[in-house]
Amino acid sequence: MSRMLDDASLGWRSGPSLPGWQGLSRALQHHGQCLGLRALDGLAEGAALQLAHPDLHPVHMRFVAPPGLPLESTSEFIQQAACGLMSVHGRASGRPQALGVDYLAALNAALAWQASLAAAVGQLRGGQFTQVSLDPLRGGLLSIGQYLAGATAPEDAERLLPGQDDALARPPFVSLEGTAFELETLDSQPWRHFWHALGLPDSLAGKAWQHFLLRYAKAVAPMPAECLDALARLPLAQIRQQARASGVALVVLRSPAQRQADADYPASLHTPWRLTPGPQAPLRPAPRPAALPLQGLRVLESCRRIQGPLAGHLLALLGAEVIRLEPPGGDPLRHMPPCADGCSVRFDALNHLKTVREVDIKSAAGRAEIHALCADADVFLHNWAPGKAAELGLDAADLQLARPGLVHAYAGGWGDAPVSAPGTDFTVQAWSGVAERIARASGTRGGTLFTALDVLGGVISAQGICAALLDRSLHGRGNQVHSSLLGAADLLLATPCNSTPPSLLQGVFETGDGLLALDCQTRQQWQALGQLLGGTCTPAELPRRLASADARHWQTRCQQAGIAASQVHQDLACLANDPRLADCFGQRAYRSVQSPWSFT
Amino acid sequence: MSVSVIVPTLLRPLTDGQKQVQAQGGTVRHIIEHLDSRYPGIKARLVKDDQVHRFVNIYVNDDDIRFADGLATPIRPGDQLTVLPAVAGG
Numbered sequence: 001m002s003r004m005l006d007d008a009s010l011g012w013r014s015g016p017s018l019p020g021w022q023g024l025s026r027a028l029q030h031h032g033q034c035l036g037l038r039a040l041d042g043l044a045e046g047a048a049l050q051l052a053h054p055d056l057h058p059v060h061m062r063f064v065a066p067p068g069l070p071l072e073s074t075s076e077f078i079q080q081a082a083c084g085l086m087s088v089h090g091r092a093s094g095r096p097q098a099l100g101v102d103y104l105a106a107l108n109a110a111l112a113w114q115a116s117l118a119a120a121v122g123q124l125r126g127g128q129f130t131q132v133s134l135d136p137l138r139g140g141l142l143s144i145g146q147y148l149a150g151a152t153a154p155e156d157a158e159r160l161l162p163g164q165d166d167a168l169a170r171p172p173f174v175s176l177e178g179t180a181f182e183l184e185t186l187d188s189q190p191w192r193h194f195w196h197a198l199g200l201p202d203s204l205a206g207k208a209w210q211h212f213l214l215r216y217a218k219a220v221a222p223m224p225a226e227c228l229d230a231l232a233r234l235p236l237a238q239i240r241q242q243a244r245a246s247g248v249a250l251v252v253l254r255s256p257a258q259r260q261a262d263a264d265y266p267a268s269l270h271t272p273w274r275l276t277p278g279p280q281a282p283l284r285p286a287p288r289p290a291a292l293p294l295q296g297l298r299v300l301e302s303c304r305r306i307q308g309p310l311a312g313h314l315l316a317l318l319g320a321e322v323i324r325l326e327p328p329g330g331d332p333l334r335h336m337p338p339c340a341d342g343c344s345v346r347f348d349a350l351n352h353l354k355t356v357r358e359v360d361i362k363s364a365a366g367r368a369e370i371h372a373l374c375a376d377a378d379v380f381l382h383n384w385a386p387g388k389a390a391e392l393g394l395d396a397a398d399l400q401l402a403r404p405g406l407v408h409a410y411a412g413g414w415g416d417a418p419v420s421a422p423g424t425d426f427t428v429q430a431w432s433g434v435a436e437r438i439a440r441a442s443g444t445r446g447g448t449l450f451t452a453l454d455v456l457g458g459v460i461s462a463q464g465i466c467a468a469l470l471d472r473s474l475h476g477r478g479n480q481v482h483s484s485l486l487g488a489a490d491l492l493l494a495t496p497c498n499s500t501p502p503s504l505l506q507g508v509f510e511t512g513d514g515l516l517a518l519d520c521q522t523r524q525q526w527q528a529l530g531q532l533l534g535g536t537c538t539p540a541e542l543p544r545r546l547a548s549a550d551a552r553h554w555q556t557r558c559q560q561a562g563i564a565a566s567q568v569h570q571d572l573a574c575l576a577n578d579p580r581l582a583d584c585f586g587q588r589a590y591r592s593v594q595s596p597w598s599f600t
Numbered sequence: 601m602s603v604s605v606i607v608p609t610l611l612r613p614l615t616d617g618q619k620q621v622q623a624q625g626g627t628v629r630h631i632i633e634h635l636d637s638r639y640p641g642i643k644a645r646l647v648k649d650d651q652v653h654r655f656v657n658i659y660v661n662d663d664d665i666r667f668a669d670g671l672a673t674p675i676r677p678g679d680q681l682t683v684l685p686a687v688a689g690g
Contacts, residue, residue, distance in 0.1 A: 335655075335685035336685050337685070
């Protein structure tokens with residue numbers, strides 16, 4: 001199997017693990033293997049990872065944290081609590097709770113690697129960039145950026161709280177046999193046809209559609225009981241037949257083991273990216289990047305929704321100039337409420353660092369314009385439907401005629417998996433086993449309505465692009481790099497989940513005022529908690545013991561005692577006012593999230 | 601018959617910044633045509649080839665007109681029409 005980064009001189013070593021967050025170290029290790037980097041002997045001193053090459057000063061990547069959330073007493077569980085992820089997941093899972101997968105470990109490992117790779121690119125272009133720091137809390141906040149924007153919009157802000165909807169009255173749906181499955185269509189008419197054929201009134205299908213349509217944006221999707229009951233009376237085969245006749249995709253929830261038996265799984269597990277070297281292309285002279293490593297590089301982005309735009313946003317945060325190619329009239333997502341200054345805040349959260357150029361890719365003139373733009377670009381990123389780039393004459397080979405050194409990137413859905421359904425967050429969660437794993441941990445029937453894979457897929461796409469840029473810098477050639485939501489899902493489940501050994505006490509508990517997440521992983525922490533609360537206590541007793549003070553008080557006291565703890569803000573608007581996070585937000589009309597990295 | 605129409609941010613430049621306007625007509629199509637006569641350009645933002653634009657949803661009270669009679673959906677006194685831009689998929 002070919003290596004992602006085909007350069008035997010590139011090596012790396014990891015630093016010491018964070019005591020309570022072993023999953024982060026495992027994820028860093030796994031990403032290093034997937035990137036094809038040679039593991040060097042010894043531990044990196046004072047850094048979480050060190051990247052080395054004969055042409056580089058070693059790049060040192062460190063994790064940093066705000067004073068209110070020290071790294072030495074943090075964990076996956078506490079990070080998911082502190083950044084609001086539990087609350088977003090809780091909107092449709094009954095209560096604020098963790099995803100049950102090491103999501104922020106995978107996400108932050110990808111962010112750590114992409115910044116390190118970008119720093120190496122910056123050095124090879126004449127910059128310094130030997131020190132990189134990453135705040136994993138900001139990484140977590142970035143993952144919920146669009147929900148945070150919606151909750152803090154100046155007008156019509158969304159107040160969606162955990163547990164407000166029935167956790168069983170939402171997709172996935174369940175057949176007579178008890179099989180859970182996702183339905184997917186991006187158009188209303190197949191949806192209407194499907195329910196009509198099952199004998200439900202159109203008005204009811206319309207009400208269901210309203211929520212189904214917005215589940216990507218709001219992380220809730222309450223379905224009318226009549227819809228759920230109608231499906232629960234039918235065998236899966238009959239539902240499948242009707243879905244096919246209506247043009248609605250149906251994907252059954254599979255287990256991780258089923259996914260691991262797929263023919264395309266081993267390759268996807270080995271690397272979530274497919275890097276294909278292109279033509280030789282001497283590097284062009286360019287200004288030396290000063291503050292950020294990708295300064296002076298130009299990215300053309302033709303992407304909709306979350307995955308691709310998030311990848312472009314991350315490249316912009318690393319200093320690249322990102323030009324969004326939008327259809328004539330602009331991206332329709334710009335108008336999706338809530339809005340500020342005439343623009344959707346959730347759209348703005350992912351796109352405010354970019355400039356926009358309206359291009360009609362369906363016209364010959366538009367395609368010629370893209371070819372012309374590529375002559376001065378370094379990266380072309382798209383997330384069109386499979387085969388569309390070739391059909392439009394905008395594939396890697398086409399655009400590398402205009403710019404041989406171009407990195408042509410595709411942020412897709414299914415990778416090489418033989419699935420015909422639309423590759424969206426929820427269908428891929430179902431197919432990959434991620435939904436089943438999250439359902440088991442959350443006590444629900446399906447995965448999370450937080451767009452976990454769109455976000456991770458966007459981060460993975462940007463990581464692959466940084467690796468491709470490094471390959472280009474080292475070997476003087478263009479290339480193409482493919483990534484997918486399914487690759488992100490496989491990466492997420494690749495490392496064993498949960499803490500090792502399991503926590504002695506982990507949960508979200510009521511206090512006198514507000515919720516507190518606690519994660520005692522060691523006997524020492526368990527004993528310290530007992531001392532703090534006046535005696536060893538069971539989870540059932542904790543709310544009574546914590547009733548004498550509010551969550552912020554207990555968070556401080558626990559941290560002073562070395563116990564991993566965090567307040568859980570159920571309303572994301574409160575998260576935005578948490579003093580621990582004060583430095584994490586930008587000055588826009590809503591709470592935007594600052595870059596998780598800094599470079600020196 | 602006069603009904604109120606909730607105007608999204610997208611269209612407020614055409615309605616002098618108003619978030620809610622009044623319009624007359626017996627169907628959604630008539631309402632939109634009446635709106636267009638008062639606020640020129642609004643119809644082109646909502647309708648194309650006699651269909652509601654793909655990324656625009658129109659509700660009569662809480663009911664999506666795509667699940668009723670589309671632009672021919674009847675309007676009764678006291679109804680409220682809401683225009684909501686939305687895009688499916690993540």
